[in-house]
Amino acid sequence: MPIIVNLDVMLAKRKMMLKELSEEVGVSTVNLSILKQGKVKAIRFSTLEAICSALDCQPGDILEFVEENSE
Amino acid sequence: MKFIKNILVFIVFVTIIQLSTIYLSSNGMMWIVLFIIGFFFLNRALRNSLSFKNYFTSPYNITTAKNCIKKEIDIPKELLFEKLKEVINDSNFKLVQTDEERLEILATTSINPYSWGENIYLSFESIEENTILTIYSTTLFQRISWGKNKINFNNLLKQIDDSLTV
The missing domain is CATH 3.30.530.20 (START domain)
Structure with a gap:
Protein backbone atom coordinates (compact mmCIF):
# COMPACT_ATOMS: atom_id res chain seq x y z
CA MET A 1 0.00 0.00 0.00
CA PRO A 2 1.43 3.44 -0.88
CA ILE A 3 0.51 4.89 2.53
CA ILE A 4 3.06 3.83 5.12
CA VAL A 5 2.22 4.06 8.83
CA ASN A 6 5.21 5.10 10.90
CA LEU A 7 3.53 4.70 14.25
CA ASP A 8 6.18 2.27 15.52
CA VAL A 9 8.93 4.79 14.61
CA MET A 10 7.19 7.57 16.52
CA LEU A 11 6.58 5.27 19.49
CA ALA A 12 10.27 4.40 19.55
CA LYS A 13 11.24 8.09 19.34
CA ARG A 14 8.96 8.95 22.25
CA LYS A 15 10.01 5.79 24.12
CA MET A 16 6.38 4.92 24.58
CA MET A 17 4.74 1.49 24.68
CA LEU A 18 1.70 0.69 22.57
CA LYS A 19 -0.29 0.00 25.73
CA GLU A 20 0.51 3.46 27.14
CA LEU A 21 -0.57 5.08 23.88
CA SER A 22 -3.73 2.99 23.90
CA GLU A 23 -4.63 4.20 27.39
CA GLU A 24 -3.85 7.82 26.51
CA VAL A 25 -5.71 7.81 23.19
CA GLY A 26 -8.62 5.58 24.18
CA VAL A 27 -8.15 3.17 21.27
CA SER A 28 -7.65 -0.53 21.98
CA THR A 29 -4.16 -2.02 21.62
CA VAL A 30 -5.58 -4.43 19.03
CA ASN A 31 -6.75 -1.52 16.88
CA LEU A 32 -3.44 0.30 17.32
CA SER A 33 -1.55 -2.88 16.36
CA ILE A 34 -3.65 -3.20 13.22
CA LEU A 35 -3.06 0.50 12.48
CA LYS A 36 0.68 0.07 13.08
CA GLN A 37 0.74 -2.69 10.48
CA GLY A 38 -1.10 -0.49 7.99
CA LYS A 39 -4.00 -2.95 7.79
CA VAL A 40 -6.81 -0.58 8.71
CA LYS A 41 -9.38 0.50 6.13
CA ALA A 42 -9.55 4.11 7.34
CA ILE A 43 -8.49 6.34 10.20
CA ARG A 44 -10.77 8.91 11.80
CA PHE A 45 -9.55 12.49 12.18
CA SER A 46 -10.40 12.23 15.89
CA THR A 47 -8.11 9.19 16.28
CA LEU A 48 -5.33 10.91 14.32
CA GLU A 49 -5.73 14.03 16.44
CA ALA A 50 -5.54 12.01 19.67
CA ILE A 51 -2.44 10.11 18.51
CA CYS A 52 -0.69 13.32 17.37
CA SER A 53 -1.55 14.93 20.68
CA ALA A 54 -0.25 11.98 22.71
CA LEU A 55 2.95 11.63 20.69
CA ASP A 56 3.40 15.40 20.26
CA CYS A 57 3.84 15.11 16.51
CA GLN A 58 2.24 15.97 13.18
CA PRO A 59 0.03 13.66 11.05
CA GLY A 60 2.87 13.58 8.50
CA ASP A 61 5.14 12.01 11.11
CA ILE A 62 2.77 9.06 11.33
CA LEU A 63 1.51 8.72 7.77
CA GLU A 64 3.78 8.81 4.74
CA PHE A 65 2.99 8.51 1.05
CA VAL A 66 5.40 6.34 -0.94
CA GLU A 67 4.83 5.68 -4.62
CA GLU A 68 4.30 1.99 -5.30
CA ASN A 69 6.81 1.71 -8.15
CA SER A 70 9.59 3.46 -6.22
CA GLU A 71 12.43 1.26 -4.95
CA MET B 1 -34.65 -11.30 30.71
CA LYS B 2 -32.79 -14.45 29.64
CA PHE B 3 -34.14 -16.24 32.71
CA ILE B 4 -37.71 -15.26 31.76
CA LYS B 5 -37.09 -16.52 28.19
CA ASN B 6 -35.90 -19.88 29.50
CA ILE B 7 -38.95 -20.14 31.75
CA LEU B 8 -41.23 -19.31 28.79
CA VAL B 9 -39.57 -22.01 26.68
CA PHE B 10 -39.98 -24.44 29.54
CA ILE B 11 -43.67 -23.53 29.93
CA VAL B 12 -44.26 -23.99 26.18
CA PHE B 13 -42.75 -27.45 26.27
CA VAL B 14 -44.59 -28.48 29.41
CA THR B 15 -47.80 -27.33 27.70
CA ILE B 16 -46.92 -29.42 24.63
CA ILE B 17 -46.37 -32.44 26.85
CA GLN B 18 -49.67 -31.87 28.62
CA LEU B 19 -51.57 -31.42 25.36
CA SER B 20 -49.91 -34.44 23.81
CA THR B 21 -51.00 -36.60 26.76
CA ILE B 22 -54.58 -35.39 26.21
CA TYR B 23 -54.75 -35.62 22.41
CA LEU B 24 -52.36 -38.41 21.56
CA SER B 25 -54.01 -41.63 22.52
CA SER B 26 -51.11 -44.01 21.87
CA ASN B 27 -48.15 -44.22 24.22
CA GLY B 28 -45.81 -44.52 21.25
CA MET B 29 -46.51 -40.99 20.07
CA MET B 30 -46.01 -39.72 23.59
CA TRP B 31 -42.54 -41.22 23.72
CA ILE B 32 -41.66 -39.71 20.34
CA VAL B 33 -42.70 -36.26 21.57
CA LEU B 34 -40.73 -36.72 24.76
CA PHE B 35 -37.70 -37.86 22.75
CA ILE B 36 -37.84 -34.77 20.51
CA ILE B 37 -38.18 -32.46 23.51
CA GLY B 38 -35.33 -34.24 25.27
CA PHE B 39 -33.19 -33.87 22.18
CA PHE B 40 -33.93 -30.16 22.08
CA PHE B 41 -32.81 -29.70 25.68
CA LEU B 42 -29.70 -31.78 25.01
CA ASN B 43 -28.75 -29.48 22.14
CA ARG B 44 -29.45 -26.46 24.32
CA ALA B 45 -27.18 -27.79 27.05
CA LEU B 46 -24.36 -28.64 24.62
CA ARG B 47 -24.43 -25.38 22.68
CA ASN B 48 -22.31 -23.42 25.17
CA SER B 49 -19.12 -25.39 24.70
Whole structure:
Protein backbone atom coordinates (compact mmCIF):
# COMPACT_ATOMS: atom_id res chain seq x y z
CA MET A 1 0.00 0.00 0.00
CA PRO A 2 1.43 3.44 -0.88
CA ILE A 3 0.51 4.89 2.53
CA ILE A 4 3.06 3.83 5.12
CA VAL A 5 2.22 4.06 8.83
CA ASN A 6 5.21 5.10 10.90
CA LEU A 7 3.53 4.70 14.25
CA ASP A 8 6.18 2.27 15.52
CA VAL A 9 8.93 4.79 14.61
CA MET A 10 7.19 7.57 16.52
CA LEU A 11 6.58 5.27 19.49
CA ALA A 12 10.27 4.40 19.55
CA LYS A 13 11.24 8.09 19.34
CA ARG A 14 8.96 8.95 22.25
CA LYS A 15 10.01 5.79 24.12
CA MET A 16 6.38 4.92 24.58
CA MET A 17 4.74 1.49 24.68
CA LEU A 18 1.70 0.69 22.57
CA LYS A 19 -0.29 0.00 25.73
CA GLU A 20 0.51 3.46 27.14
CA LEU A 21 -0.57 5.08 23.88
CA SER A 22 -3.73 2.99 23.90
CA GLU A 23 -4.63 4.20 27.39
CA GLU A 24 -3.85 7.82 26.51
CA VAL A 25 -5.71 7.81 23.19
CA GLY A 26 -8.62 5.58 24.18
CA VAL A 27 -8.15 3.17 21.27
CA SER A 28 -7.65 -0.53 21.98
CA THR A 29 -4.16 -2.02 21.62
CA VAL A 30 -5.58 -4.43 19.03
CA ASN A 31 -6.75 -1.52 16.88
CA LEU A 32 -3.44 0.30 17.32
CA SER A 33 -1.55 -2.88 16.36
CA ILE A 34 -3.65 -3.20 13.22
CA LEU A 35 -3.06 0.50 12.48
CA LYS A 36 0.68 0.07 13.08
CA GLN A 37 0.74 -2.69 10.48
CA GLY A 38 -1.10 -0.49 7.99
CA LYS A 39 -4.00 -2.95 7.79
CA VAL A 40 -6.81 -0.58 8.71
CA LYS A 41 -9.38 0.50 6.13
CA ALA A 42 -9.55 4.11 7.34
CA ILE A 43 -8.49 6.34 10.20
CA ARG A 44 -10.77 8.91 11.80
CA PHE A 45 -9.55 12.49 12.18
CA SER A 46 -10.40 12.23 15.89
CA THR A 47 -8.11 9.19 16.28
CA LEU A 48 -5.33 10.91 14.32
CA GLU A 49 -5.73 14.03 16.44
CA ALA A 50 -5.54 12.01 19.67
CA ILE A 51 -2.44 10.11 18.51
CA CYS A 52 -0.69 13.32 17.37
CA SER A 53 -1.55 14.93 20.68
CA ALA A 54 -0.25 11.98 22.71
CA LEU A 55 2.95 11.63 20.69
CA ASP A 56 3.40 15.40 20.26
CA CYS A 57 3.84 15.11 16.51
CA GLN A 58 2.24 15.97 13.18
CA PRO A 59 0.03 13.66 11.05
CA GLY A 60 2.87 13.58 8.50
CA ASP A 61 5.14 12.01 11.11
CA ILE A 62 2.77 9.06 11.33
CA LEU A 63 1.51 8.72 7.77
CA GLU A 64 3.78 8.81 4.74
CA PHE A 65 2.99 8.51 1.05
CA VAL A 66 5.40 6.34 -0.94
CA GLU A 67 4.83 5.68 -4.62
CA GLU A 68 4.30 1.99 -5.30
CA ASN A 69 6.81 1.71 -8.15
CA SER A 70 9.59 3.46 -6.22
CA GLU A 71 12.43 1.26 -4.95
CA MET B 1 -34.65 -11.30 30.71
CA LYS B 2 -32.79 -14.45 29.64
CA PHE B 3 -34.14 -16.24 32.71
CA ILE B 4 -37.71 -15.26 31.76
CA LYS B 5 -37.09 -16.52 28.19
CA ASN B 6 -35.90 -19.88 29.50
CA ILE B 7 -38.95 -20.14 31.75
CA LEU B 8 -41.23 -19.31 28.79
CA VAL B 9 -39.57 -22.01 26.68
CA PHE B 10 -39.98 -24.44 29.54
CA ILE B 11 -43.67 -23.53 29.93
CA VAL B 12 -44.26 -23.99 26.18
CA PHE B 13 -42.75 -27.45 26.27
CA VAL B 14 -44.59 -28.48 29.41
CA THR B 15 -47.80 -27.33 27.70
CA ILE B 16 -46.92 -29.42 24.63
CA ILE B 17 -46.37 -32.44 26.85
CA GLN B 18 -49.67 -31.87 28.62
CA LEU B 19 -51.57 -31.42 25.36
CA SER B 20 -49.91 -34.44 23.81
CA THR B 21 -51.00 -36.60 26.76
CA ILE B 22 -54.58 -35.39 26.21
CA TYR B 23 -54.75 -35.62 22.41
CA LEU B 24 -52.36 -38.41 21.56
CA SER B 25 -54.01 -41.63 22.52
CA SER B 26 -51.11 -44.01 21.87
CA ASN B 27 -48.15 -44.22 24.22
CA GLY B 28 -45.81 -44.52 21.25
CA MET B 29 -46.51 -40.99 20.07
CA MET B 30 -46.01 -39.72 23.59
CA TRP B 31 -42.54 -41.22 23.72
CA ILE B 32 -41.66 -39.71 20.34
CA VAL B 33 -42.70 -36.26 21.57
CA LEU B 34 -40.73 -36.72 24.76
CA PHE B 35 -37.70 -37.86 22.75
CA ILE B 36 -37.84 -34.77 20.51
CA ILE B 37 -38.18 -32.46 23.51
CA GLY B 38 -35.33 -34.24 25.27
CA PHE B 39 -33.19 -33.87 22.18
CA PHE B 40 -33.93 -30.16 22.08
CA PHE B 41 -32.81 -29.70 25.68
CA LEU B 42 -29.70 -31.78 25.01
CA ASN B 43 -28.75 -29.48 22.14
CA ARG B 44 -29.45 -26.46 24.32
CA ALA B 45 -27.18 -27.79 27.05
CA LEU B 46 -24.36 -28.64 24.62
CA ARG B 47 -24.43 -25.38 22.68
CA ASN B 48 -22.31 -23.42 25.17
CA SER B 49 -19.12 -25.39 24.70
CA LEU B 50 -16.56 -25.37 21.92
CA SER B 51 -15.98 -29.07 22.61
CA PHE B 52 -19.25 -29.89 20.82
CA LYS B 53 -18.42 -27.93 17.65
CA ASN B 54 -18.12 -31.14 15.63
CA TYR B 55 -21.45 -32.36 16.94
CA PHE B 56 -23.30 -29.29 15.68
CA THR B 57 -21.38 -28.89 12.42
CA SER B 58 -21.31 -32.56 11.45
CA PRO B 59 -23.15 -33.37 8.20
CA TYR B 60 -24.59 -36.40 10.03
CA ASN B 61 -26.40 -34.20 12.54
CA ILE B 62 -29.80 -33.97 10.89
CA THR B 63 -31.30 -31.77 13.60
CA THR B 64 -29.35 -28.65 12.62
CA ALA B 65 -29.06 -26.47 9.53
CA LYS B 66 -25.48 -25.34 8.98
CA ASN B 67 -23.63 -23.05 6.62
CA CYS B 68 -19.95 -22.29 6.32
CA ILE B 69 -18.04 -19.50 4.62
CA LYS B 70 -14.33 -18.72 4.39
CA LYS B 71 -12.88 -15.26 4.00
CA GLU B 72 -9.29 -14.18 3.57
CA ILE B 73 -8.33 -11.16 5.66
CA ASP B 74 -4.91 -9.50 5.47
CA ILE B 75 -4.30 -9.46 9.22
CA PRO B 76 -2.17 -12.04 11.09
CA LYS B 77 -4.31 -14.70 12.79
CA GLU B 78 -3.35 -13.90 16.40
CA LEU B 79 -4.24 -10.24 15.88
CA LEU B 80 -7.46 -11.11 14.03
CA PHE B 81 -8.44 -13.45 16.87
CA GLU B 82 -8.14 -10.59 19.40
CA LYS B 83 -9.89 -8.23 16.99
CA LEU B 84 -12.86 -10.58 16.56
CA LYS B 85 -13.27 -10.95 20.31
CA GLU B 86 -13.69 -7.15 20.44
CA VAL B 87 -16.02 -7.13 17.43
CA ILE B 88 -18.28 -9.82 18.91
CA ASN B 89 -18.38 -8.10 22.29
CA ASP B 90 -19.56 -4.91 20.57
CA SER B 91 -22.15 -6.72 18.45
CA ASN B 92 -25.51 -8.43 18.98
CA PHE B 93 -23.76 -11.79 19.18
CA LYS B 94 -22.89 -13.17 22.59
CA LEU B 95 -19.29 -14.26 23.10
CA VAL B 96 -19.58 -17.61 24.88
CA GLN B 97 -16.16 -19.25 24.80
CA THR B 98 -12.70 -18.72 23.32
CA ASP B 99 -9.80 -21.11 22.94
CA GLU B 100 -6.51 -19.17 22.99
CA GLU B 101 -4.43 -22.20 22.01
CA ARG B 102 -6.47 -23.45 19.09
CA LEU B 103 -7.65 -19.94 18.21
CA GLU B 104 -11.34 -20.71 18.14
CA ILE B 105 -14.31 -18.60 19.14
CA LEU B 106 -17.87 -19.59 19.94
CA ALA B 107 -20.60 -16.97 19.82
CA THR B 108 -24.34 -17.39 19.96
CA THR B 109 -27.42 -15.46 18.93
CA SER B 110 -30.53 -15.16 21.03
CA ILE B 111 -33.92 -16.73 20.33
CA ASN B 112 -35.73 -14.97 17.48
CA PRO B 113 -38.95 -15.52 15.53
CA TYR B 114 -37.09 -17.65 12.96
CA SER B 115 -35.03 -19.91 15.16
CA TRP B 116 -34.14 -21.06 18.65
CA GLY B 117 -30.85 -19.20 18.25
CA GLU B 118 -27.74 -20.08 16.31
CA ASN B 119 -24.20 -21.05 17.20
CA ILE B 120 -21.37 -19.29 15.40
CA TYR B 121 -17.96 -20.95 15.35
CA LEU B 122 -14.92 -19.00 14.18
CA SER B 123 -11.57 -20.53 13.38
CA PHE B 124 -8.39 -19.05 11.96
CA GLU B 125 -5.80 -20.44 9.59
CA SER B 126 -2.61 -18.68 8.47
CA ILE B 127 -1.76 -18.28 4.81
CA GLU B 128 1.57 -16.40 4.67
CA GLU B 129 0.81 -13.05 6.37
CA ASN B 130 -2.94 -13.33 5.82
CA THR B 131 -5.60 -15.32 7.63
CA ILE B 132 -8.37 -17.51 6.36
CA LEU B 133 -11.31 -16.91 8.67
CA THR B 134 -13.78 -19.80 8.71
CA ILE B 135 -17.25 -19.02 10.00
CA TYR B 136 -19.75 -21.77 10.74
CA SER B 137 -23.29 -20.83 11.61
CA THR B 138 -25.55 -23.62 12.82
CA THR B 139 -29.09 -23.62 14.10
CA LEU B 140 -29.75 -25.11 17.48
CA PHE B 141 -32.57 -27.45 16.62
CA GLN B 142 -34.16 -27.09 13.19
CA ARG B 143 -33.46 -28.25 9.65
CA ILE B 144 -34.26 -24.93 7.96
CA SER B 145 -32.56 -21.75 9.09
CA TRP B 146 -34.95 -19.39 7.23
CA GLY B 147 -31.92 -17.42 6.05
CA LYS B 148 -30.67 -16.73 9.59
CA ASN B 149 -27.28 -18.36 8.97
CA LYS B 150 -26.64 -16.11 5.98
CA ILE B 151 -27.85 -13.07 7.90
CA ASN B 152 -25.33 -13.95 10.64
CA PHE B 153 -22.51 -14.13 8.08
CA ASN B 154 -23.46 -10.79 6.57
CA ASN B 155 -23.77 -9.10 9.98
CA LEU B 156 -20.45 -10.43 11.21
CA LEU B 157 -18.54 -9.60 8.02
CA LYS B 158 -20.03 -6.09 7.99
CA GLN B 159 -19.05 -5.57 11.62
CA ILE B 160 -15.50 -6.76 10.92
CA ASP B 161 -15.31 -4.39 7.96
CA ASP B 162 -16.68 -1.47 10.00
CA SER B 163 -14.28 -2.17 12.85
CA LEU B 164 -11.31 -1.68 10.51
CA THR B 165 -11.94 2.06 10.66
CA VAL B 166 -10.09 3.18 13.79
